[in-house]
Amino acid sequence: QSALTQPASVSGSPGQSITISCTGTSSDVGGYNYVSWYQQHPGKAPKLMIYDVSNRPSGVSNRFSGSKSGNTASLTISGLQAEDEADYYCSSYTSSSSFEFGGGTKLTVL
Amino acid sequence: EVQLVESGGGLVQPGGSLKLSCAASGFTFSGSAMHWVRQASGKGLEWVGRIRSKANSYATAYAASVKGRFTISRDDSKNTAYLQMNSLKTEDTAVYYCTRPGMDVWGQGTTVTVSS
Numbered sequence: 001q002s003a004l005t006q007p008a009s010v011s012g013s014p015g016q017s018i019t020i021s022c023t024g025t026s027s028d029v030g031g032y033n034y035v036s037w038y039q040q041h042p043g044k045a046p047k048l049m050i051y052d053v054s055n056r057p058s059g060v061s062n063r064f065s066g067s068k069s070g071n072t073a074s075l076t077i078s079g080l081q082a083e084d085e086a087d088y089y090c091s092s093y094t095s096s097s098s099f100e101f102g103g104g105t106k107l108t109v110l
Numbered sequence: 111e112v113q114l115v116e117s118g119g120g121l122v123q124p125g126g127s128l129k130l131s132c133a134a135s136g137f138t139f140s141g142s143a144m145h146w147v148r149q150a151s152g153k154g155l156e157w158v159g160r161i162r163s164k165a166n167s168y169a170t171a172y173a174a175s176v177k178g179r180f181t182i183s184r185d186d187s188k189n190t191a192y193l194q195m196n197s198l199k200t201e202d203t204a205v206y207y208c209t210r211p212g213m214d215v216w217g218q219g220t221t222v223t224v225s226s
Contacts, residue, residue: 036213038155045207045216046155057214089155091213097171099145099157 004029004090004102011108017078020105022090023071028100030071034093037066037075040104041086049088050075077107085109112136112215114208119220122198130193130220132208140164140186143211146193148204149219158206161191176202198224 005023012018022029022037029035035053038046048057050066053073063078073092077084090102118130132144143166146158159172161182170182181194191208205219 038213040155045219046213047216048212048214051212051214091155091157098173099160101147101155101157104154 003094003100004092006088006090006102006105008103009106009108011110012077012080013110014080014082016080017076018080018107019077020075020088020090020107022073022075022092022102024073024092024100025071027095028071028092029068029073031095032093033068035066035068035073036091037064037073038089038091039084039086040089046089080109082109112210114210114215114217116206116208116217116220119206119222121223121225123226124198124200124224126198126224127194127196128198128222130195130206130208130222132191132193132217134189134191134208134210137210139189144182144184144191145209145211145213146182146191147207147209147213147216148202148222149207150201150204153204156204158193195222198222200224 010018033053037050039049040046049064053068054066065076067074088105113135115133122128143162145160159182162169179197184191203224207216207219209216
């Protein structure tokens, strides 16, 4: 059982927007602005999409955005494209000087 | 170009040991912490542990699931981090990745299978 809770799956049609939530506690998500989001296609290594809650690395589409409210962080993907279909994971720094990942969310583009 | 290359994976019996390597290039390895993350087949990502730089006393931290069995070390002269895995269990079977702080760059992973 993962420390951070994500929905198992979400779906959307091309062009639509979807949001994936990541719920933790005040000892991780709520206590630090060190939440990241990763995209992983089958058989590939994870790819960083968002860091420090809402920052995008160079080269990541501005269709991806992140936010946080209390103990819940969110990843929003706007203008869904077929290539966005993948697994998405959140992670957070914790009060134990460790990191935790969410259980992952499978995004299906209908 | 920043690159991380893991190696050393393989098949090992329960109770056995294995040492993974992570060769880094393209950034100042000696000044960087390094993390290990694993992923069992069809499962999610799990943080394994990290080692900080010399300036931070090579401090290590581990996930509860591996503490006391796994040890992370580094050789800054070789730009390489290591993951020594002892007392391996079947549940340690996974692809093991190394990554640097920020987790913006990942290796291709190396597969560890613990089975009799």
